[in-house]
Amino acid sequence: MDKVMNIVLFSKRTADGLKEEQGFDGRIVLYPSNQNLKDYLSWRQADCHINNLYNTVFWMLVQRSGLTPVQAQDRLQGTLAGDKNEILFSEFNINYNNEPLMYRKGTVLIWQKVNEVMTKKIKLPTEAEEKEVEVTRPRTKVVPLHCDIIGDQFWEEYPQILAEDS
Numbered sequence: 626m627d628k629v630m631n632i633v634l635f636s637k638r639t640a641d642g643l644k645e646e647q648g649f650d651g652r653i654v655l656y657p658s659n660q661n662l663k664d665y666l667s668w669r670q671a672d673c674h675i676n677n678l679y680n681t682v683f684w685m686l687v688q689r690s691g692l693t694p695v696q697a698q699d700r701l702q703g704t705l706a707g708d709k710n711e712i713l714f715s716e717f718n719i720n721y722n723n724e725p726l727m728y729r730k731g732t733v734l735i736w737q738k739v740n741e742v743m744t745k746k747i748k749l750p751t752e753a754e755e756k757e758v759e760v761t762r763p764r765t766k767v768v769p770l771h772c773d774i775i776g777d778q779f780w781e782e783y784p785q786i787l788a789e790d791s
Contacts, residue, residue, distance in 0.1 A: 659787045666733075667775040673731035675706070678721060681728070682709045685717050726771040735783060737768040 656662040679701065686697035701709070713719040721729070741764045748755045772779055780787065 670774055677728050678709050682712050733770045734767050736765050739766050
């Protein structure tokens with residue numbers, strides 16, 4: 626499994642504008658029940674939200690208000706989510722709830738069956754020339770989602786994730 630994790634998580638692609646090499650926090654974990662798995666993933670998504678809210682406010686204070694990182698950290702020490710939302714709204718006119726889901730919820734990668742349409746050249750024995758035809762084939766691909774996984778809606782929409790045979 627380590628080899629799979631390394632191949633998936635550490636591709637050589639880099640994002641433009643980053644000064645350092647990218648990293649990724651990934652784990653492979655076996656849980657005794659579907660409920661344990663759902664609870665763990667819900668906790669990870671909530672943690673993503675908490676960290677992003679903090680970092681959004683922190684960098685606004687540094688980049689737009691001119692605070693040093695130490696000053697921004699001191700200002701945020703002991704604040705709750707509501708306090709951070711208030712700072713964003715009152716000082717920077719940012720409603721955190723309007724930020725893209727990718728930042729607020731993180732990215733969930735799931736295996737999903739998709740129909741892939743491709744063009745193939747074929748030559749029939751009775752014809753002299755090749756012709757192009759569209760072929761549709763079912764494939765299983767990794768699909769990134771930016772959505773809430775804490776509630777039941779996600780699990781109802783993607784029941785195959787918890788299916789015994791998946």
